[in-house]
Amino acid sequence: MSDGLSSLVGGFELRNCVATGNATQIWEVTEQGGTAQFAMKLLLPKALKNSEEKSVLKHEFKVGAALEHPNMLRFHKIEITRDHGFFIMDYFRAPSLKAQISSNLPETQSRFKKMAEALCQAYSHMHDKGWLHRDIKPENILVNKAGEIRVIDFSLSSRISGALGNLLGGSKNIQGTRTYIPPEIILKKNPTIQSDIYSLGVTFYEIVTGSPPFAGLNPNDLLKRHLSEPPAPPSLANPNVAPDLDAVILKMLSKKPKDRYTDLKELMTAMRLLKCFKEDPFELHEKSTKEAKLNATMSVDKRLDSRADADRTAMGVAAPAKHQKSKPKTAAIGHLEPVKKSEKAGSGQQPIAMQGMMPQQPMMPQPMMPPMGYGMPQPMMPPMGYGMPQPMMPQQPMMPQQPMMPPMGYGMPPQQPMMPQQPMMPQQPMMPQQPMMPQPGYGMPQQMVPPGVMPQPANPQPVNPPVNPQPAEAQSGTAPAGADQAQPARKVLLPLERRSAPAPNLAPGAEADLDFMTELPDIL
Numbered sequence: 001m002s003d004g005l006s007s008l009v010g011g012f013e014l015r016n017c018v019a020t021g022n023a024t025q026i027w028e029v030t031e032q033g034g035t036a037q038f039a040m041k042l043l044l045p046k047a048l049k050n051s052e053e054k055s056v057l058k059h060e061f062k063v064g065a066a067l068e069h070p071n072m073l074r075f076h077k078i079e080i081t082r083d084h085g086f087f088i089m090d091y092f093r094a095p096s097l098k099a100q101i102s103s104n105l106p107e108t109q110s111r112f113k114k115m116a117e118a119l120c121q122a123y124s125h126m127h128d129k130g131w132l133h134r135d136i137k138p139e140n141i142l143v144n145k146a147g148e149i150r151v152i153d154f155s156l157s158s159r160i161s162g163a164l165g166n167l168l169g170g171s172k173n174i175q176g177t178r179t180y181i182p183p184e185i186i187l188k189k190n191p192t193i194q195s196d197i198y199s200l201g202v203t204f205y206e207i208v209t210g211s212p213p214f215a216g217l218n219p220n221d222l223l224k225r226h227l228s229e230p231p232a233p234p235s236l237a238n239p240n241v242a243p244d245l246d247a248v249i250l251k252m253l254s255k256k257p258k259d260r261y262t263d264l265k266e267l268m269t270a271m272r273l274l275k276c277f278k279e280d281p282f283e284l285h286e287k288s289t290k291e292a293k294l295n296a297t298m299s300v301d302k303r304l305d306s307r308a309d310a311d312r313t314a315m316g317v318a319a320p321a322k323h324q325k326s327k328p329k330t331a332a333i334g335h336l337e338p339v340k341k342s343e344k345a346g347s348g349q350q351p352i353a354m355q356g357m358m359p360q361q362p363m364m365p366q367p368m369m370p371p372m373g374y375g376m377p378q379p380m381m382p383p384m385g386y387g388m389p390q391p392m393m394p395q396q397p398m399m400p401q402q403p404m405m406p407p408m409g410y411g412m413p414p415q416q417p418m419m420p421q422q423p424m425m426p427q428q429p430m431m432p433q434q435p436m437m438p439q440p441g442y443g444m445p446q447q448m449v450p451p452g453v454m455p456q457p458a459n460p461q462p463v464n465p466p467v468n469p470q471p472a473e474a475q476s477g478t479a480p481a482g483a484d485q486a487q488p489a490r491k492v493l494l495p496l497e498r499r500s501a502p503a504p505n506l507a508p509g510a511e512a513d514l515d516f517m518t519e520l521p522d523i524l
Contacts, residue, residue: 010079023047043085061087063154071122094144106285111147122151124264131157136199137180161190179212183227194257201252209237245276
């Protein structure tokens with residue numbers, strides 16, 4: 001075994017290590033030669049040499065053996081020798097309440113009222129026997145799947161002080177866990193029944209919201225928050241918490257012990273007819289999960305899979321149509337579509353000779369050549385393919401975007417002879433200063449520009465874009481006289497969103513105590 005432990009201790013066989021602390025371990029054990037399971041709290045070899053640790057083990061067994069309640073473990077045997085130190089108690093196979101809150105909060109909240117009543121009964125039994133627990137927290141409560149609980153860890157338990165003890169003075173030592181410690185213990189006052197009620201209130205708060213009411217930036221800051229910062233209502237963190245439960249928990253967390261419940265019997269009476277949640281937390285969680293799942297199933301963007309399809313079929317909902325992306329139709333180079341016979345030659349419209357030709361590689365514009373017979377009294381011959389059902393050679397494809405506009409001088413149908421033209425006068429030459437624009441549809445999608453006219457950009461930008469007029473008050477930065485000044489709504493902050501707690505109004509010398517309490521160890 002690890003840590004110098006043998007598999008057989010005091011006539012008990014170690015089976016499984018359940019938990020490990022600084023000085024002790026919890027083991028699942030069986031008696032040698034038997035089958036009954038027990039739990040053993042065993043001192044580690046290093047702690048066995050410490051007399052104080054052995055005293056704590058004896059004290060815990062003394063308290064546990066004096067308690068007999070269904071919600072508490074029974075203690076059977078203690079043995080401390082030179083070789084080992086341990087005591088035997090019932091083995092309750094269940095995780096801690098802290099683990100339940102972290103892993104299954106909705107179901108834990110759904111059983112809250114039953115657990116709260118059982119915890120009040122258990123701690124009330126301790127108080128009736130004259131003991132305070134003094135370390136109430138979710139880690140020291142075991143909960144199984146049926147909602148049954150067991151209170152554990154009595155290492156910090158102490159006797160209830162009478163009125164005389166409270167008058168004589170407070171406690172010299174501060175013991176507890178910072179997150180659940182009552183304010184009066186921080187101020188070194190004697191613990192009372194109300195001290196256990198405060199720690200139980202922090203535990204209730206953590207169950208119904210998922211987190212404790214106070215969180216500090218450092219240990220000292222956390223202690224100051226217990227002293228001076230009022231807790232936020234649980235319904236602020238969980239809107240499903242009923243107002244009546246808000247009032248009960250806030251009363252348990254009162255800074256002054258006299259403002260809390262007198263005892264746990266009074267607390268049980270207040271909670272007996274209490275409505276804890278507006279809706280059952282587990283059913284609300286299931287409802288939210290189903291709605292989220294339905295929204296995801298009905299989403300068109302969700303890809304079809306077997307699970308989503310099965311859910312839709314069960315609900316009688318048709319599956320969403322799968323989005324199909326359109327693909328551009330392409331044709332092999334050289335594949336031509338014949339021109340319809342109904343198209344007349346000379347209609348001035350360029351036939352579509354090539355289908356699906358992509359415009360990634362347009363032909364380079366060529367300088368415009370005068371047509372054949374330009375300026376000569378002979379009939380105009382139409383260019384090849386112009387209005388005729390002849391296939392175009394694939395080397396010079398015509399683009400189908402825009403109809404071909406006839407060049408200057410054509411203007412006459414090709415079947416009629418062209419009228420004689422006057423010879424071009426030398427004083428009216430072609431304008432050389434203007435670059436010849438390529439034919440429309442031939443590599444550049446724009447229209448012919450007549451000579452002497454400057455081309456305009458395709459998308460002209462407005463010279464003076466409109467500007468939204470602003471009132472004079474907005475431009476000057478001043479509000480009109482008599483205008484109401486809107487005040488921002490005050491926001492209630494959750495524990496981790498708040499600033500560092502202000503220094504409480506303490507007695508002289510108490511600030512030094514706060515510095516000392518930063519060394520307060522957490523109890524495992």
